[in-house]
Amino acid sequence: MERPNSIEVEALAREFKDIIAVAGIDLYVEPGEIYGFLGPNGAGKSTTVHMLTTLLPPSSGTARVGGYDVVREGPKVRTAIGAALQEAALDPLLTGRDHLRLQSTLQGLPRNERKARAQELLERVGLTGAADRKVRTYSGGMKRRLDLALALVHRPRIVFLDEPTTGLDPQSRAALWDEVARLRREDGVTVFLTTQYLEEADVLADRVGIIDHGRIVAEGTPAYLKAEIGRPSLHAIPASEDDRVRLATFLTRYGPPLDAAKNVAVWLEDGYGLADVVRGLDQEGIELADIELRAPTLDDVFFAKTGRSLEGAADEDAAENGQAAERARA
Amino acid sequence: MSNVFATQVGALATRGITRTMRQPAMWVPPLVFPTALMLVNSGGLESATHLPGFPTDSFLAFALAVPFIQGALFATMNAGTELARDVQIGFLNRLQLTPMRGSALLAGQLGGVVLYGVVQAIFYLAVGFVVGVDFAAGPLGLVVLLLFSIVVSLGFGALGAGLALRTGSGEAVQGMFPLLFVFLFISSMNMPRNLIEQDWFRGFATINPVSYLIECVRSLIIVGWDAEALALGFGVAGLIAVFSLVFSSFALRKRLTRT
Numbered sequence: 058m059e060r061p062n063s064i065e066v067e068a069l070a071r072e073f074k075d076i077i078a079v080a081g082i083d084l085y086v087e088p089g090e091i092y093g094f095l096g097p098n099g100a101g102k103s104t105t106v107h108m109l110t111t112l113l114p115p116s117s118g119t120a121r122v123g124g125y126d127v128v129r130e131g132p133k134v135r136t137a138i139g140a141a142l143q144e145a146a147l148d149p150l151l152t153g154r155d156h157l158r159l160q161s162t163l164q165g166l167p168r169n170e171r172k173a174r175a176q177e178l179l180e181r182v183g184l185t186g187a188a189d190r191k192v193r194t195y196s197g198g199m200k201r202r203l204d205l206a207l208a209l210v211h212r213p214r215i216v217f218l219d220e221p222t223t224g225l226d227p228q229s230r231a232a233l234w235d236e237v238a239r240l241r242r243e244d245g246v247t248v249f250l251t252t253q254y255l256e257e258a259d260v261l262a263d264r265v266g267i268i269d270h271g272r273i274v275a276e277g278t279p280a281y282l283k284a285e286i287g288r289p290s291l292h293a294i295p296a297s298e299d300d301r302v303r304l305a306t307f308l309t310r311y312g313p314p315l316d317a318a319k320n321v322a323v324w325l326e327d328g329y330g331l332a333d334v335v336r337g338l339d340q341e342g343i344e345l346a347d348i349e350l351r352a353p354t355l356d357d358v359f360f361a362k363t364g365r366s367l368e369g370a371a372d373e374d375a376a377e378n379g380q381a382a383e384r385a386r387a
Numbered sequence: 388m389s390n391v392f393a394t395q396v397g398a399l400a401t402r403g404i405t406r407t408m409r410q411p412a413m414w415v416p417p418l419v420f421p422t423a424l425m426l427v428n429s430g431g432l433e434s435a436t437h438l439p440g441f442p443t444d445s446f447l448a449f450a451l452a453v454p455f456i457q458g459a460l461f462a463t464m465n466a467g468t469e470l471a472r473d474v475q476i477g478f479l480n481r482l483q484l485t486p487m488r489g490s491a492l493l494a495g496q497l498g499g500v501v502l503y504g505v506v507q508a509i510f511y512l513a514v515g516f517v518v519g520v521d522f523a524a525g526p527l528g529l530v531v532l533l534l535f536s537i538v539v540s541l542g543f544g545a546l547g548a549g550l551a552l553r554t555g556s557g558e559a560v561q562g563m564f565p566l567l568f569v570f571l572f573i574s575s576m577n578m579p580r581n582l583i584e585q586d587w588f589r590g591f592a593t594i595n596p597v598s599y600l601i602e603c604v605r606s607l608i609i610v611g612w613d614a615e616a617l618a619l620g621f622g623v624a625g626l627i628a629v630f631s632l633v634f635s636s637f638a639l640r641k642r643l644t645r646t
Contacts, residue, residue, distance in 0.1 A: 111646045131646035146477030162398040163485035
């Protein structure tokens with residue numbers, strides 16, 4: 058019987074002592090879909106991936122990956138999936154080709170296929186020229202591409218990519234996006250992609266699940282989620298820092314404030330436009346260095362659902378995690 | 388052993404050996420330092436051979452046994468540190484996502500350690516021959532000595548692997564190194580136990596298993612065939628190997644969290 062390339066998750070949870078990392082999530086990923094799992098650091102993305110890839114048993118709930126139960130049929134799940142985990146765990150002393158040789162042997166590829174498959178994947182990810190160089194000489198982007206190639210050695214039906222572009226420069230990021238899109242387009246592979254980059258989810262994902270504090274707070278296509286927010290936001294930078302508070306107070310006439318890192322920002326309520334705000338600012342005598350009307354983004358969706366921006370959430374969570382670690386050490 | 392298992396063990400052992408060969412700091416010191424220590428000690432302690440009851444008139448022949456054990460300790464710690472690094476950087480997770488059997492990981496790791504142990508043993512023997520040590524047990528004794536080196540490497544290798552898997556920390560594995568060296572130094576490495584005058588030292592050397600490992604090798608070099616020394620040496624080495632293999636197997640089971 059042919060198994061579907063889907064991922065079905067029901068009430069999946071994972072606790073670590075007194076910390077709830079994933080608090081009972083439900084999700085369904087269609088065969089051949091790119092599903093973006095978006096959230097700040099510490100939101101539960103990697104824990105979810107570890108459970109779905111059989112590396113971590115769930116505390117409760119069920120998950121079926123490629124038609125197999127992740128708890129009872131771990132070995133079968135592993136044959137159906139490929140994974141590039143967050144660390145890009147590569148051996149700095151092995152070459153790219155050494156890695157592919159080891160991976161294809163452990164994945165059980167017949168001996169006479171291994172060399173050709175390694176070459177095919179090296180060409181696919183553009184590492185032919187660096188194949189015989191030790192990985193310690195690779196750039197971050199090259200490591201990520203090799204990591205992806207390793208995940209594809211045994212032609213998996215489902216691929217998990219855990220923050221595949223974190224720390225990459227824009228060019229390397231774009232190259233990896235192309236490869237991920239090609240995976241789905243040409244090979245029909247289902248991709249479960251975790252990311253903390255809104256743009257990445259927006260560009261790549263057919264559907265996005267937003268996770269915060271171990272719970273999925275929103276799910277849908279990027280367009281649907283943004284449409285749900287509806288309102289645009291207005292971002293302004295005062296010409297003088299002395300006017301920042303006055304500007305923030307003034308802008309609340311046009312809508313509720315928005316937590317923006319550098320700008321003063323509000324959600325524009327229905328009936329107001331950029332021209333109204335500019336006229337009002339002129340009358341108040343507040344001079345601006347910059348003003349911008351933005352269509353809703355996934356960050357706006359995140360803010361609307363959690364009350365904080367994705368960037369701010371990452372910082373908060375990092376601080377919380379640091380404090381938790383301090384307490385644990387104490 | 389099934390074909391698949393053998394292939395997995397071979398692939399992992401090859402990786403271990405490749406890594407070792409690409410890091411001279413991993414394989415040069417375990418060869419050079421024990422040899423240098425042996426030569427320095429022999430130069431300074433040659434007069435000890437004049438003591439009544441000393442079993443040979445060549446301190447080099449007496450001391451040649453020490454590098455076999457010291458080298459095994461070095462290599463063990465290195466191998467353990469390497470495995471701990473795999474845990475730390477997530478390489479073990481990569482391996483866990485393949486159909487690799489857990490036992491293949493351990494066997495592959497130990498295969499590399501044992502192979503290097505044999506290379507070390509051949510090197511120390513060659514050094515011994517070069518400096519003029521006669522090998523009392525003859526050619527068959529050389530074979531027994533290599534077999535003994537395999538058991539010792541296996542035992543210490545499994546201990547290092549077990550520590551690495553249990554702690555997942557290279558620092559923790561290296562932290563064991565000084566302790567193992569205490570065992571080495573408070574043993575019969577520099578003097579036969581019956582000639583050690585300090586009671587506490589002789590007592591510790593007598594209960595110290597490392598003494599029996601050294602004396603086993605030493606008996607083959609300077610005595611020939613000493614059944615008691617061989618039995619004690621192989622017995623102790625075998626016990627260490629069994630204990631370490633059980634320990635590392637449990638540590639592996641705990642470390643491999645996959646379902």
